[in-house]
Amino acid sequence: xxxxxxxxxxxxxxxxxxxxxxxxxxxxxxxxxxxxxxxxxxxxxxxxxxxxxxxxxxxxxxxxxxxxxxxxxxxxxxxxxxxxxxxxxxxxxxxxxxxxxxxxxxxxxxxxxxxxxxxxxxxxxxxxxxxxxxxxxxxxxxxxxxxxxxxxxxxxxxxxxxxxxxxxxxxxxxxxxxxxxxxxxxxxxxxxxxxxxxxxxxxxxxxxxxxxxxxxxxxxxxxxxxxxxxxxxxxxxxxxxxxxxxxxxxxxxxxxxxxxxxxxxxxxxxxxxxxxxxxxxxxxxxxxxxxxxxxxxxxxxxxxxxxxxxxxxxxxxxxxxxxxxxxxxxxxxxxxxxxxxxxxxxxxxxxxxxxxxxxxxxxxxxxxxxx
Amino acid sequence: xxxxxxxxxxxxxxxxxxxxxxxxxxxxxxxxxxxxxxxxxxxxxxxxxxxxxxxxxxxxxxxxxxxxxxxxxxxxxxxxxxxxxxxxxxxxxxxxxxxxxxxxxxxxxxxxxxxxxxxxxxxxxxxxxxxxxxxxxxxxxxxxxxxxxxxxxxxxxxxxxxxxxxxxxxxxxxxxxxxxxxxxxxxxxxxxxxxxxxxxxxxxxxxxxxxxxxxxxxxxxxxxxxxxxxxxxxxxxxxxxxxxxxxxxxxxxxxxxxxxxxxxxxxxxxxxxxxxxxxxxxxxxxxxxxxxxxxxxxxxxxxxxxxxxxxxxxxxxxxxxxxxxxxxxxxxxxxxxxxxxxxxxxxxxxxxxxxxxxxxxxxxxxxxxxx
Numbered sequence: 001x002x003x004x005x006x007x008x009x010x011x012x013x014x015x016x017x018x019x020x021x022x023x024x025x026x027x028x029x030x031x032x033x034x035x036x037x038x039x040x041x042x043x044x045x046x047x048x049x050x051x052x053x054x055x056x057x058x059x060x061x062x063x064x065x066x067x068x069x070x071x072x073x074x075x076x077x078x079x080x081x082x083x084x085x086x087x088x089x090x091x092x093x094x095x096x097x098x099x100x101x102x103x104x105x106x107x108x109x110x111x112x113x114x115x116x117x118x119x120x121x122x123x124x125x126x127x128x129x130x131x132x133x134x135x136x137x138x139x140x141x142x143x144x145x146x147x148x149x150x151x152x153x154x155x156x157x158x159x160x161x162x163x164x165x166x167x168x169x170x171x172x173x174x175x176x177x178x179x180x181x182x183x184x185x186x187x188x189x190x191x192x193x194x195x196x197x198x199x200x201x202x203x204x205x206x207x208x209x210x211x212x213x214x215x216x217x218x219x220x221x222x223x224x225x226x227x228x229x230x231x232x233x234x235x236x237x238x239x240x241x242x243x244x245x246x247x248x249x250x251x252x253x254x255x256x257x258x259x260x261x262x263x264x265x266x267x268x269x270x271x272x273x274x275x276x277x278x279x280x281x282x283x284x285x286x287x288x289x290x291x292x293x294x295x296x297x298x299x300x301x302x303x304x305x306x307x308x309x310x311x312x313x314x315x316x317x318x319x320x321x322x323x324x325x326x327x328x329x330x331x332x333x334x335x336x337x338x339x340x341x342x343x344x345x346x347x348x349x350x351x352x353x354x355x356x357x358x359x360x361x362x363x364x365x366x367x368x369x370x371x
Numbered sequence: 372x373x374x375x376x377x378x379x380x381x382x383x384x385x386x387x388x389x390x391x392x393x394x395x396x397x398x399x400x401x402x403x404x405x406x407x408x409x410x411x412x413x414x415x416x417x418x419x420x421x422x423x424x425x426x427x428x429x430x431x432x433x434x435x436x437x438x439x440x441x442x443x444x445x446x447x448x449x450x451x452x453x454x455x456x457x458x459x460x461x462x463x464x465x466x467x468x469x470x471x472x473x474x475x476x477x478x479x480x481x482x483x484x485x486x487x488x489x490x491x492x493x494x495x496x497x498x499x500x501x502x503x504x505x506x507x508x509x510x511x512x513x514x515x516x517x518x519x520x521x522x523x524x525x526x527x528x529x530x531x532x533x534x535x536x537x538x539x540x541x542x543x544x545x546x547x548x549x550x551x552x553x554x555x556x557x558x559x560x561x562x563x564x565x566x567x568x569x570x571x572x573x574x575x576x577x578x579x580x581x582x583x584x585x586x587x588x589x590x591x592x593x594x595x596x597x598x599x600x601x602x603x604x605x606x607x608x609x610x611x612x613x614x615x616x617x618x619x620x621x622x623x624x625x626x627x628x629x630x631x632x633x634x635x636x637x638x639x640x641x642x643x644x645x646x647x648x649x650x651x652x653x654x655x656x657x658x659x660x661x662x663x664x665x666x667x668x669x670x671x672x673x674x675x676x677x678x679x680x681x682x683x684x685x686x687x688x689x690x691x692x693x694x695x696x697x698x699x700x701x702x703x704x705x706x707x708x709x710x711x712x713x714x715x716x717x718x719x720x721x722x723x724x725x726x727x728x729x730x731x732x733x734x735x736x737x738x739x740x741x742x
Contacts, residue, residue: 109634111627111631112630112631112632112633112634112635113632113634113635114632114634114635168634168635170634171634253624253625253725253728254624254625254721254724254725254728254729256482256718256721256722256725259483259714259718259721260482260483261483261484261485262483262714262718263480263483263484263485263539263541263542263711263714264483264484264485264539328706328707328710333706334706335699335704335705335706335708335709336699336709337706338706338707338709338710338713339699339709339710339712339713339716340634340713341710341713342709342710342711342712342713342714342715342716342717343630343633343634343713343714343716343717344713345710345713345714345717346713346714346716346717346718346721347627347630347633347717350625350627350630350717350721351627353625354624354625354627357624357625358625
């Protein structure tokens with residue numbers, strides 16, 4: 001907030017108005033698309049997952065701008081809209097998160113089980129077919145892309161008869177259990193999202209965003225106020241949070257930090273992950289603040305993108321590890337299933353550690369901007 | 372074998388004779404010490420583990436020299452002694468290996484469970500006290516050094532009553548199961564070693580080594596034959612084997628290679644570990660060949676030492692991971708126990724990967740010799 005010496009060419013509040021109008025327009029376009037596809041894939045129509053992603057994308061950006069540039073916006077308006085956007089963003093994100101988690105865990109089990117043995121057995125061991133949920137990550141009508149890979153993986157292996165074979169059966173059963181649990185969670189998240197999109201609460205938010213598309217409620221002095229100090233403050237919050245991370249440990253490969261307390265009484269959520277999740281959010285706020293200043297066609301900071309991807313991977317692996325631990329607490333599972341879930345949990349915590357290392361490596365490098 | 376251009380100051384076969392006589396003398400000293408302590412610790416007497424270690428140490432060196440410098444030794448004599456030394460070395464190594472594996476796995480469980488909760492619970496959950504086995508790694512009469520640390524770890528945690536607590540119970544039960552299985556294996560290995568040391572087969576080997584202490588059966592031309600070409604050939608075999616290792620992958624942190632097929636039908640032994648185990652043996656042969664050339668007071672190659680330690684860690688973690696997987700196949704264990712063993716298995720495979728990374732890092736460096 002100290003940099004008040006400003007270049008007259010620096011972006012002013014007008015730029016924030018333009019950015020918010022563009023994001024609101026994008027939201028309305030995505031909402032129209034979502035209603036046209038009816039939340040389900042019609043033949044030849046656009047993928048409802050694309051519409052859902054575009055909705056989430058614009059809601060996140062509007063919400064972030066309200067947060068970062070709060071002093072420039074009409075207080076009553078932004079304070080009433082902010083929690084509604086958080087609710088909407090959270091509700092819309094769940095289905096995608098469960099779908100991605102399922103895919104991550106099944107791919108990891110696949111990798112851990114050898115390429116030809118597990119998939120066929122998993123398909124045979126899965127006691128329930130996946131529910132017909134829509135709006136997942138993949139294109140097309142089939143919501144479980146892994147199935148295709150599984151079907152193509154060759155003839156089924158002979159049923160294991162030795163003691164050693166139990167572990168493979170364990171991997172197959174663990175896969176079936178996770179698929180069942182996460183498909184159920186995804187189906188529920190889908191219903192919740194559909195209900196939310198039909199609610200009067202949502203209609204009130206959508207109306208406000210429709211107004212935003214033509215008229216951004218700026219304070220009287222905003223159009224000529226420089227944006228840079230507020231964007232710089234967002235960057236400072238990010239930098240401070242990164243400074244507080246254990247980057248020396250993270251930069252030392254195989255520090256075995258992420259699996260510490262992996263069997264402690266409260267493995268989920270992992271408290272050591274929280275500062276990294278926080279940096280992920282602050283990095284996103286910083287990135288969107290840059291967008292507001294320079295427009296979405298502005299320069300891309302490759303370091304920011306790569307760091308963000310590492311932190312996304314950290315979050316995904318952290319949540320996948322927790323899901324594996326949670327599945328292991330299902331009553332009456334076989335020991336072989338529990339063993340496979342233990343290996344899977346540790347594998348994903350290993351991924352958490354790898355993501356921290358990747359973040360540390362990329363953050364050490366000088367920022368490289370490309371036009 | 373190409374380097375026949377030799378420096379007249381290079382060591383000749385006489386040096387090999389000196390080295391073998393010294394190792395044979397060391398063997399006889401260790402054997403006398405072992406008989407005095409009777410394989411058990413008397414008050415104030417030397418530790419029988421030290422005697423056992425000294426026996427293994429000299430047997431390994433004699434055996435390695437017979438292998439590397441075979442053309443310089445009387446063929447009939449060395450060919451009859453070699454398999455006997457391999458038998459003796461293997462028999463003597465087992466008890467120590469089980470003790471070290473037990474300590475490694477219990478320490479890992481301890482680390483994975485949080486410092487204050489697991490040990491007290493593990494002690495309570497252990498259904499059988501460890502057998503009074505002697506000759507383990509630690510000094511003193513108590514063969515399970517971890518116990519002391521466990522007793523000092525504070526008051527017992529309250530018994531867990533929540534679902535999440537099951538995992539902690541799982542870690543405690545896994546620890547108790549491993550302790551039982553490995554203590555049994557260790558007791559058996561101890562008995563086998565004692566039987567071996569009392570057998571006529573052993574007495575025949577000991578007699579041959581007693582002769583070796585005064586008279587090394589060299590071929591007639593050996594005393595003036597240079598040792599260097601045979602030592603260089605041993606180094607070439609090491610270098611070739613290292614070149615064949617997947618060092619590029621190993622040098623890329625978090626390559627997740629070691630856990631691939633972690634749930635495949637045949638997780639133990641891991642075929643991908645074999646070339647590393649082979650390099651470990653070839654590195655030892657190279658190190659002992661250097662000792663024969665330069666004497667045990669010769670220059671220490673720190674890189675060789677560090678590389679050897681990394682490969683020891685690789686072997687230990689590989690075998691510990693296999694022991695955890697094997698314990699998980701015990702019939703009628705609780706799912707929480709199996710889950711903890713799965714986490715432990717993956718943790719040790721992670722250690723395998725870390726050891727490969729450490730080896731790659733140290734091998735990249737220039738050889739540094741200190742006097």
